[in-house]
Amino acid sequence: MFDNLTDRLNATFKNIRGQGRLTEDNIQDTMREVRMALLEADVALPVVKAFTYTVKQKALGQEVMQSLSPGQALLKIVNDELVKTMGDGNESLNLSATPPVVILMAGLQGSGKTTTVAKLSRLLMERHKKSVMVASADVYRPAAIDQLQTLATEVGAGFYPSSADQKPVDIVNNAIAQAKKEFSDVLIVDTAGRLHVDDEMMNEIRQVHMAANPAETLFVVDSMTGQDAANTAKAFNDVLPLTGVVLTKTDGDARGGAALSIRQITGKPIKFLGVGEKIDALEPFHPDRVASRLLGMGDALSLVEEIERKVDKNKAEKLAKKIQKGKGFDLDDYKDQLSQMMEMGGMSAMMDKIPGMSNVPQNVKSQVNDKEFTRQIALINSMTKKEKIFPTLINGSRRKRIAAGAGLQVQDVNKLMKQYKQAQKMMKKMSKGGMAKMMRGLKGQMGQGQGFPFQ
Incomplete structure (x- = not known):
């Protein structure tokens, strides 16, 4: 996610970190590079101009100039300003209204x-233990209602059946009535995508x-x-009172321009990031964590939260006890570890969250191949029980x-x-x-291009 911008910013700050002191000249040079990185x-x-101006003014302040580590002080200013640009903190959904809480989704086609x-x-x-019903008010796109029904079944959400010959407003009214009958906590309404902002379609969604x-x-x-995206x-x-933005396909976005522009241009917070195709690939948007990733400092909090949610704690405890008793770590245990890594999206999805990964050479990171996990699991499955033990x-x-x-x-x-x-x-x-020692070992192996499946 946002790899190009991260690489450019890392290269820019690598030089300034080693400076004994900050001068107006090296601050000017650094901010010129930052400006180019943001524009690229x-x-x-307007966001770039405001960002670089503010950082430069703060960097020229006495507190930074007299700092024992001016390069780190400048990095902190940039980090704080990135957070401020994207929003001061995670803005969660308002779920305190009388049930069913209605969430209306809007957007262009193909988003x-x-x-x-x-x-x-x-x-x-x-995560919130809510009962959810979904309904589609998209009466224009072929199979849109069927698609939502299939997805609702996959995730276990309730589904209000609508049809293409109904009016969107009627669908919404009927869906709310059904959600009340079924005591659903939340009703999410999908609406028709628009190719552009035209009067007819905007009037319809206003009525909805x-x-x-x-x-x-x-x-x-x-x-x-x-x-x-911001525009x-x-x-x-x-024309529509938005409460927030969901930024999709961020796993394929190497730039990051939308994430850094939306809050400043719209005044609306980014509430979620779509980080992959899997049905669980949606993350709450934390500006401080994204800023940390952009500056190559990883996102340990999100990584820990993901591990907490997705790692089988019973298996982990059994494995820990087994190793402590000296029974060893066999190939079945290794297969379990690979399977759980796949559950978390594979190593490539986790790399930008691991602190220190910005120091790993790009040629090593580019060799990470999650398909190797699948091959290794197939090989272990091909073994006898005795061979695994x-x-x-x-x-x-x-x-x-x-x-x-x-x-x-072979x-x-x-x-x-x-x-x-x-x-x-x-x-x-x-x-x-303990875990800290293991993570140091992991980081060392990654630096040598070892420890995880590579081509």
Whole structure:
């Protein structure tokens, strides 16, 4: 996420961190580089001008000039200003209204709105323990209602059935009545996407908004459209009272212009980020955490929260006890670790959250290949129960059989065994020195291009 901007900012601040003192000249040079980095990231020009001006004024202040570590002081100013630009903190949904709390979703065609409805339903059910019903007021796009029904079934949300011959306002009124009958906590209403902001379609969504009287009106927009995302959100906000923005497809956005422009141009907070295609790939937007990622400092809080949610705690406790008793870490245990890593989106999805990853060479990071997890799991599945428990039994002839059983090569088995042994060493360290020691070992291995599946 936002890799290009992160790389540019890292390169810019690498030099200033080593400076013994800050001068007007090196501050000027640094801010010129920051300005270029932001413009290349498609951040809106007014936002870039305001950002660089404020940072420069603060950097020239006496507090920074007299600091023992002026480079770090400047970095802190930039971090604080990035947070301020994107919003001072996470603005959560207003779920305190009388049930059913109505959330209205608006946006252009192709922004990922219907998928976001399903992702938000899952998030509200899992993290907030809310009962959720969804309804589609999109009577124009073929199969839009069917798509939402399929997604609702997948996430376990209630679904109000509508049809293309109904009026959107009638759909909303009927859906609210049904949500009340079923005692749903939240009703999320999907609306028709618009190709552009035209009077007829905007008049329709205004009527839908009046009928729904939503607690939240969220504008869903594709982050890869850069500053256009902010301009479109502003145009919508001029005719519809938005309460926030959902930025989708951020996993494919290497620039980050939308995230840095929206708050300043619209005055509306980004509330969620769509970070992948999976149905659980929706994250609350925390400006401080995104700023930390942009400056290459990782996002340990989000990583810990994700591990808390997705790691099987019972399995983790059993494994810890097993290792502490000296029973060892076998290939079945290794397979469980790989499967749980896949559940969290794979290593590539986690890399920008790991503190210190900005120091890992780009050529090493680019080699991370999550498909290797799948291959390694297939190889372990091809083994006998005895081989999984006693890996030392796996000789040359067994390696050939295991490779053939998984449709792979002997070299793949060799690679698996090598990486399994590295993981085994890490687990021993963890049992002796705790998680902190294991994370240091992980960071060291990543720096050497080892420890996780690489091509």
